[in-house]
Amino acid sequence: MSQTASIKDVATHAQVAVGTVSNVLNYPDRVSQRTKERVLKSIAELGFVRNDAARQLRAGQSRTIGLIVLDVGNPFFSSVARAAEDAATALGSVVLVGDSGQDASREAHYMDLFQEQRVQGLLISPVGNVAERIDTLRERGVPTVLVDELADTDRCSSVSVDDEEGGYLAAKHVLDLGRRRLAFVGTPSIRQVASRLKGAQRAVAEVSDASVEVLDSAGQTVLAGRQVGNSLVERAPELRPEAVFCSNDLLALGVMQSLTMLRTVRIPEDIALIGYDDIDFAISAVVPLSSIRQPTEALGRTAIELLAEEQESGGTKHRSVVFTPELVVRQSTAGAGS
Amino acid sequence: MSQTASIKDVATHAQVAVGTVSNVLNYPDRVSQRTKERVLKSIAELGFVRNDAARQLRAGQSRTIGLIVLDVGNPFFSSVARAAEDAATALGSVVLVGDSGQDASREAHYMDLFQEQRVQGLLISPVGNVAERIDTLRERGVPTVLVDELADTDRCSSVSVDDEEGGYLAAKHVLDLGRRRLAFVGTPSIRQVASRLKGAQRAVAEVSDASVEVLDSAGQTVLAGRQVGNSLVERAPELRPEAVFCSNDLLALGVMQSLTMLRTVRIPEDIALIGYDDIDFAISAVVPLSSIRQPTEALGRTAIELLAEEQESGGTKHRSVVFTPELVVRQSTAGAGS
DNA sequence: CGTAACAAATGAAACGATTCAAAGACGAGT
DNA sequence: ACTCGTCTTTGAATCGTTTCATTTGTTACG
Structure with missing residues (x-):
């Protein structure tokens, strides 16, 4: 079983010094054409592969x-x-x-x-x-x-x-559509989520008769979104929010599934829905999902x-x-x- | 700016030999309690962190x-x-x-x-x-x-x-539901996909009046699935398959979106749909998706x-x-x- | 012919850990 | 006091590369 050849083996085989082999690898210009060819041939024949650990050790990084x-x-x-x-x-x-x-x-x-x-x-x-x-x-x-x-x-x-700006944009957008009673879905204990909520609240504060309700979800997954969605469906229609802003797209897709499956709520007619992240799947959801794109x-x-x-x-x-x-x-x- | 300490620095600081420091790290039992404590203290004070490159070099792996x-x-x-x-x-x-x-x-x-x-x-x-x-x-x-x-x-x-078995299972399942005209969606140029198709064809061959049509998709993504789905919707209803088996769940979800969005086709009443992989998203799709689970x-x-x-x-x-x-x-x- | 200038090749030292044969320490047994 | 065995510690050698001060070779020029 042939073990891996070292630079020393290559040097011996090509009848040059180890430093020369190293130069062929790292500073080809310093080596003459003839020598280079000979060394490269030996490398190929012996199947030499650099040992990265040794290189790192020497380099210190x-x-x-x-x-x-x-x-x-x-x-x-x-x-x-x-x-x-x-x-x-x-x-x-x-x-x-x-x-x-x-x-x-x-x-x-x-x-x-x-x-x-x-x-x-x-x-x-x-x-x-x-x-x-x-x-x-x-x-x-x-x-x-x-x-x-x-x-x-x-x-x-x-x-x-800028998460706060993102939150502001999302809330402003649905407010511009004329929706007044908003709901925010997410887990504000996460810093990014808290900032998005803060931005949304700022947008709401700019409109006299608008309000935003916070629905704390159990996680940031599709499943957590479905649970929140189900709780919305169970509400009397007049108590439902007119727009829902989810702190990420997975949550939003979960909410969407609950709402559409029961067919009692229409998106966006009854409830407008917007997510966050603009993941690839958002565009190809049942109802293509509005979102806040992050670069x-x-x-x-x-x-x-x-x-x-x-x-x-x-x-x-x-x-x-x-x-x-x-x-x-x-x-x-x-x-x-x- | 303090650079990282080496094992030699630790040895000097603790007034022991380098081999002893190494033993503290790798064979603590060989070292006396007193020495060990002294070395560990030096390690902490100097903030020593092993250099993995050096270790690897010596170990050869x-x-x-x-x-x-x-x-x-x-x-x-x-x-x-x-x-x-x-x-x-x-x-x-x-x-x-x-x-x-x-x-x-x-x-x-x-x-x-x-x-x-x-x-x-x-x-x-x-x-x-x-x-x-x-x-x-x-x-x-x-x-x-x-x-x-x-x-x-x-x-x-x-x-x-066993991809062929998976394909067989999927096709057999829809055949058992009484569906006879099946469609297989995927890119059979991929080995795994070809095997799944082969299994499906075997199941179809076991039923006298069953048939399977192959729809080659442009990739294995949600988008590719939508395209195939759209082509199915455009067909005259009597030319549509009674069941569609997709070579992965992303394709299946794409097909599902096309079919449900246009509301002309019902799943599973008009077309039964089954995917492959059982990804997390399958269970929480608009119409929860049947699939073949891989461990x-x-x-x-x-x-x-x-x-x-x-x-x-x-x-x-x-x-x-x-x-x-x-x-x-x-x-x-x-x-x-x- | 001597030598300056440059190009190419050399090979020992260094990187930081692990290993291991050897030395040292210490107590028990005779 | 001496030997033996056990436990601890020592420190040089080693892994495979890169670096760099030197040496060797070659060409050009006065």
């Missing part, structure tokens, strides 16, 4: 970037992750994805792991209180970029979306860019980029009623 | 397992990946996930990368012809397990699901187990595990018509 997300199953995060991977690949780096599942201990586990791997930097959607941990990392030369969370700018960089692609790409800036500045300069969300109107909030 | 999937966005694969990660974590390993996106060159890229990382083993849902590549890896002591693909047992191990959790877990077996046997013994899929009946194929 890996070509790896750690990314910790709240839930890879959530299309929002998988989309951000994909964009970050692409941007990193262009820079010759690799992204390792860790899923904290909103659990602080899992989050800590991945931070330990990434630190042992000597990652170039860390992208993280924090769940626990990671401020101290990030300070430590920065002192050790590992820059961090917060993702989907606004950072204290003298601590680290961040990319996020996931830009989030992932910018996160990598900010990380590169941090590296260049030696972790001294920090910058926070806040994107503006965008209203996407579809059938679930179509004209009727204005 | 990483604690990493590579996993290459066709599409992480697909719930089937993300579920398998999650299960594999959990199983690997229990064994003290880490799973690196690469997304080939059904592209042979991306697949090759990840194989190169994982080889440089000296992964313990490789789990792969192959897209290109990787047989030779796998042979090379095996020779070099990197065992491979095929995922969702049956392997040649004297080459490597594999975990898969994703078991696939991921078993893949890791087989990899462990390969490692123990030094890559000599291979084993293929084939799971049996399971019919899940929901409203989209409910009783009517039998």
